[in-house]
Structures are given as structure tokens and as C-alpha cells.
Amino acid sequence: MVVLAAASASAAVPMAASPAPERDGPGARVLVFTATRGWRHDSIGQAVETLRGLAGEAGLRFAHTEDPARFTAAELARYRAVVFANTTGDVLDEAQQAALQQFVRAGGGFMGVHSAADTEHGWPWYGELVGAWFESHPPGLQTARVRFVDPPGAADGTWRVTDEFYNFKRDPRDRVRLIATLASGDYEGGTMGVDHPIAWCREFDGGRSWYTGLGHAPGLYADPVFRAHLARGLRYAAGADDDC
Template sequence: MRRRIPALLLSLALCAGVPEAAAADRVLVFTRTEGWRHDSIPAAVDTLRRLGDELGLRVDHSEDPGAFAPANLARYRVVVFASTTGDVLDDAQQAAMEGFVRGGGGFVGIHSAADTEYGWPWYGGLVGAYFRRHPPGLQTARVRFETPGVLTDGEAWRVTDELYDFRRNPRGQVRVIATLDTRDHTRGGMGPDHPIAWCHAYGGGHAWYTGLGHDEAVYADPVFRRHLARGLRYAAGAAEGC
């Protein structure tokens, strides 16, 4: 059964601060890298801590793969892979993560979470699509949200970040949250439909991913912060939509 944070509690937390009783709900933010390491990782962790405070979620940060043991993961509602890269878990730790999701745990992947664990097919299904390439440097493009809640209907958000192409278009296997406007992003390689964020039910739990989050500056953007907050709420079981 999917574990839930009471929706009323989260709504109150968003509007009026966090009750002390909400601190029992926990998030593990994992940032181990075995490849490229993003300078924005501290900003990602700090932003997730602040969002956790707003949502009544206690956020723990670790780069220790030993945290992926069944007894330890049982303490958490959500695991976030924030700009991880490469092979970050061994076989036993991978099995523990699979068991966590199978038991209803939530997953959030940020940016190079899609550049992680290429040899673990279950994880590839969880994150939704693997990274393929990106144009050199930062790109500026409009992001159009396909689900309500971050912007008003029809509104677009202009963002400057490292914009990923993926090995496949995940549409059809996931619910796409946001796409890049390819009239702006002419150096992308995914054709006219370029998903950049999505969510889905997976393996007993729920997973949410955004390809944004490379550049430190984006974490100060209120639109991106609302985007991340919706991801945490969805993965934590507080919202059906993402």
C-alpha cells in the first residue's frame, strides 16, 4: 500500500509553517558520484532541506552507499538521487532500493540521476530514461508544463540550464510533466517532442524525475523550487498528480 502524508497536513505546512509532529516523515537525499560531479550539489541539498521544512519532511543527506540497507531505508518515505553519476550502489544495495520501492517508497531523480547506473535495468525503468547527450554549455529555452500547479495554464517558463537529450522518449511509459519548447532549443536531438520532466507509478512505489538542476542558479528560481516541491509531494504520497 502506498504510504501517505495527510494532504491537509502538507497544505497547512505550505501555508503556515511546519508542526513539530511532522518531523517523523523523512527523505534521504543521496549525492554520491562516480563520474562527473556537479558544483550545484550543495545548492540542491540546501534547497531540498528548505523544501522539506516547508512540507513537514525531515531531510537527511548522505553519500554513503551503506545507507541502502533495508533497515535504514525503512526509516524513509522518499529517496532522492540528486545529481548522482555512475555506478553508485552494489548488488545488495540495489536490492535494498528495489525492496524500498516495492514497499511503497517514493523516488525523486534530479538531473544526472539519469546519468547513473546504466547497468541496472530496474533503475533505468525507475528513472524513466537514461541520459544520452547535451549541447556544450548552458542553453536557454522555454519549458511548458503539461500538468497544472507550477504555472497557470498556457504559461511558459524560460530557463537557462544544461538541457539533456535522453536515449529514448519516455512518453507512453510515464506521465510527462514538462517539455522543452524546441523552437527555442534548436540544438536538442529529440525532435519536436522533448520531455524534460515526468512521473509514474513504478514497482509498487512512485517515481518523479526532472532533467533540470545542473546550474546552481536554477535552485534559486521560484518556479524550479515549486517544481521540486511537487515532486517531493508526489513521491511522498501527498498528491495524486505530479
């Protein structure tokens, strides 16, 4: 099991003063980041367009980039939330990592989709931010029931998803608020127990973090339940809703 400590990790990244994120008023912004340094998901285009639409519905101005040079203190201060949508690998250098850390510590929000958990494996603070790192997944797409933990009975526990289901390097449930779990008996290759965590959230290091392990399959972004799931995460990360 990987045990990470945000306090010790932060000492490895030099800190500098950071402007506070824009939190209020019309035109609040979210930045969707989709850089990859490894596997590139076919669903990135669908993720971007879905998040663009959901941001508009939430009254948020939307920006999308694959350029890590956008990760500076001054640039990130323009946003309420940063979304890592199917990022992979080491996408930020040390200065860019410091800017993201400062952004969160100043009250900014983070939202991770699917392979956001397969990103920055060498940066302990990021591992704490996302909640748990990807370890493996069963081959191919499989179908399983998803149970929303809170509110109990959301979608009546009958929402069935066909996607790629991640196993994580640790079970995050002792340090996060679980949002949804998989019925792992519905598919083969799960290693997280019968009630497999797949989405969670929490306040973290001065900001907010929300993550879903779903989002591999392009067709999933047309599912109204998944869209509602992402909308909730986007609103929480952007500070528009205190309840994730």
C-alpha cells in the first residue's frame, strides 16, 4: 500500500506567493487540461465537449489546453477550478507543479477524470490531491452496476456502466468521502474488494478535490447519469456547490 503525506511532499516543491483564485462574480472560469505523456484516450474529445457544455450550464466560462506552460501562478489565478481530463504521465515540470499546488492552497478546486489517476506518479502531493493512483485494470471494457453512496439510492443502484475499471494502488476510503462504488462481482479482474471505490471527493490542502475513475469509453459521455455525475463534480470543484 502506498502511504503519502501531503505535508512532507510540499516541502519538496518550493513555494512562492500566489494570487487567490477568482471565486465570485459572473464569468468564473474553469480550465480543462488534457495533456498526455503516455497512453492517449480516444475519449478526450468527448470529455472536452461534455465539460464545455456542463460548464456553460453552470454559468462557468470554459477554457481548454494541452499546454503545461499555462500552469503559472498568474494564469491559474484566473480560474476557480482545474480539470485533469484523461491526462497521463508526467505532464508538469517542477515550476508548473508548484503553481498547481499554490492554486489549490489558495482555495482552488481540482477535478480528475479517469486517467487523471495515471498522472504524475512521482509527485506525492499530486497523489494525495487525486486521492489514489492507478495501478492496473482488467483487459477490455466490462459492465458493472454503480452504487451512489450519497445520497443513498441515487439512480436506485441500477445504473449499469460499460467502461474500463481501474484498480488503485490503495483504497482511498479512509481519507475521502466516497461518492460511488462498483459492484465488483459484476466483472472480472477487480482487486479493490466487493464494494470497489470509483468516485470520491474531499477538501484538501486549502482547496477541493473531486475524482471519478469512470470516463474511458467515448460513448459514456452521452449517458445522462454520467453527465449528471460530472456536472456535480464540476460544480463542487468550482465552488458553486459545497456538497460534492
